[in-house]
Amino acid sequence: MICKITKKKIKPFMTFGKMPIANGFLRKNQFKKEYFFNMEVGFSKEISLFQLNDHPAPKQMFNKNYPFFTSSSKEMVKHFKSYANWIKNKYKRNLKNLIEIGSNDGTFLKNFDDKKINLIGFEPSKNVCEISKKNGIKTINEFFNFKNVRKLKNLKNKVNIIAAANAICHIPDLISLIKGIDFLLDKKGLFIFEEPYLGSMYKKQSYDQIYDEHIFMFSASSIKKIFEKYSFELIDIIPQKTHGGSMRYVVGRKGLSHISNNVKKILREERIKNIDNIKGCLSFKKNCEISKKKLLTRLNFFKKKKYTIAGYAATSKSTTILNYCNIGSNYIDYICDTTKEKIGKYSPGMHIPIVSMDHFKKNVPDKIFLFAWNHKKEILKKEKNLNKKNKWFAHIKI
Numbered sequence: 001m002i003c004k005i006t007k008k009k010i011k012p013f014m015t016f017g018k019m020p021i022a023n024g025f026l027r028k029n030q031f032k033k034e035y036f037f038n039m040e041v042g043f044s045k046e047i048s049l050f051q052l053n054d055h056p057a058p059k060q061m062f063n064k065n066y067p068f069f070t071s072s073s074k075e076m077v078k079h080f081k082s083y084a085n086w087i088k089n090k091y092k093r094n095l096k097n098l099i100e101i102g103s104n105d106g107t108f109l110k111n112f113d114d115k116k117i118n119l120i121g122f123e124p125s126k127n128v129c130e131i132s133k134k135n136g137i138k139t140i141n142e143f144f145n146f147k148n149v150r151k152l153k154n155l156k157n158k159v160n161i162i163a164a165a166n167a168i169c170h171i172p173d174l175i176s177l178i179k180g181i182d183f184l185l186d187k188k189g190l191f192i193f194e195e196p197y198l199g200s201m202y203k204k205q206s207y208d209q210i211y212d213e214h215i216f217m218f219s220a221s222s223i224k225k226i227f228e229k230y231s232f233e234l235i236d237i238i239p240q241k242t243h244g245g246s247m248r249y250v251v252g253r254k255g256l257s258h259i260s261n262n263v264k265k266i267l268r269e270e271r272i273k274n275i276d277n278i279k280g281c282l283s284f285k286k287n288c289e290i291s292k293k294k295l296l297t298r299l300n301f302f303k304k305k306k307y308t309i310a311g312y313a314a315t316s317k318s319t320t321i322l323n324y325c326n327i328g329s330n331y332i333d334y335i336c337d338t339t340k341e342k343i344g345k346y347s348p349g350m351h352i353p354i355v356s357m358d359h360f361k362k363n364v365p366d367k368i369f370l371f372a373w374n375h376k377k378e379i380l381k382k383e384k385n386l387n388k389k390n391k392w393f394a395h396i397k398i
Contacts, residue, residue, distance in 0.1 A: 004049075004173070005226055006044055006047060012041060012042045013042060014040065015038060015041075018038060018039075018349075019036060019211070019212065020036050020319065020348035021035055021056055021212055021319075023348075024319075025342045025346065026346055026351075027345055027346070039052065039211075039212070039320075040052070040053045041210060041281075048219060048225055048275075049222040050217040052215045062170075065127060066127055068104070068128075068339075069104065070105055072338065072339065075375060079240075080108040080165070084109075088112070091160070091190070092114075094188075096118060096160055097161075098163065099120045099155075099159055100122065101164040102123065102165070102166070102170065103121025104128050105131040105135065106121060106135040108163070108165065109121055119137060119138060120138050120139070120152075121139040124143045144177060146176045146177075146179040148180075149183050150180075150183065157183075157185065158184070161190050161192060162181055162191045163192050163193065164193035165195075166194065166243065168216075168218075169195050169196065169214050169215060169217065169218060171215070174226065178230045182230065182232075190250055191250075194247065195216075197217075197245050198219040198222075200246070201217055201244075202275065202280055202284050204244055204245065205287050206317075207291070207320065208315075210320055211319055211320045219270055220247065220267050220270055221270050227251050231253065232252065232253060233253075233255075233257075235260060236249075237260070237262045238262070242374070291395060292324065292325050295325055295395045299327065302366075308333055309331060309369060310369065311369045311371050312392075313335070314337040314342045314347060314354045315371045319348045322349065323348075323350060328350040329353075334352065334360075335347060335371070336355050336360035338356075367391060367393060370392050370393065373396060
């Protein structure tokens with residue numbers, strides 16, 4: 001295994017086995033041609049980076065049929081409004097050019113309603129890109145990399161802020177990404193991005209954060225060490241509640257900004273908790289194996305009791321849980337979802353039927369496996385009639 005940044009050899013410390021494309025929901029006639037890869041993870045001690053070894057090509061994951069729309073979650077719409085307001089309050093005085101990487105359907109960018117700000121989104125998935133354009137957002141249907149960014153010659157060293165959320169961990173070639181950022185940012189420009197946090201994944205044992213799109217699980221230590229290699233530095237970190245625990249990172253050109261006390265504090269915590277070294281990985285591996293056994297014990301108990309079980313929300317994360325633990329229709333009767341692109345299809349790898357919410361309401365199961373545990377508050381509010389004791393469960397404590 002080769003580290004994607006240092007290009008040095010590293011040893012994988014764990015495998016989750018054969019894994020399909022996490023968002024690869026399919027029809028019965030596609031089962032035989034389904035794509036699988038070996039999902040193993042490694043850790044670069046040099047830059048404290050947790051990463052996948054193999055993964056599908058980005059074009060296999062982000063294409064014209066990408067089945068995720070940010071605007072489908074009220075909580076995420078609210079969060080992106082808050083994120084945009086935070087940027088406006090903190091940096092609006094000099095804000096003329098703002099670019100978002102992985103802009104999806106434009107949910108974040110549409111919060112910047114000032115006509116004086118030049119907004120551009122980069123979104124590789126054609127279907128969500130088209131929705132963003134319909135929402136009035138200038139959106140480029142390309143991956144954000146140095147090759148594509150160089151086409152924006154009129155914006156060279158003129159962009160004040162490049163923003164992203166839950167997109168940078170999807171990009172295997174971080175070196176090309178950073179070159180693109182360097183090309184666009186002005187002297188005091190900032191790269192501000194949010195990502196699921198490695199420390200939160202360790203704490204919750206939420207191994208379902210690892211799937212084909214999540215090529216990296218970042219920490220403050222890894223972000224600091226990666227960007228220092230390219231004359232940037234980590235100047236601020238703000239913890240977020242999204243995705244079961246995320247971090248908002250602020251990166252600027254070296255030596256030009258004050259470094260927040262938050263950075264020093266969180267780096268110190270990561271050293272204490274072994275988030276910046278291999279010990280944390282090995283402990284995580286052990287805990288994943290324990291978690292898997294506990295989940296299967298619980299499901300077997302439910303089956304002995306002849307309970308019906310349904311999955312709630314056909315998420316990317318659920319693909320890892322189901323395939324790692326070998327959970328199929330022998331345990332779960334169906335998975336309900338609101339996304340029309342998924343309904344009538346089957347889950348990746350384990351081929352559990354995906355049904356509509358109407359089907360769920362007409363066939364309420366005895367037990368509900370909450371795959372979208374990170375949206376628990378929003379979902380339980382929506383399904384308040386089903387909030388009976390011990391009805392809902394997940395592979396982690398909820």
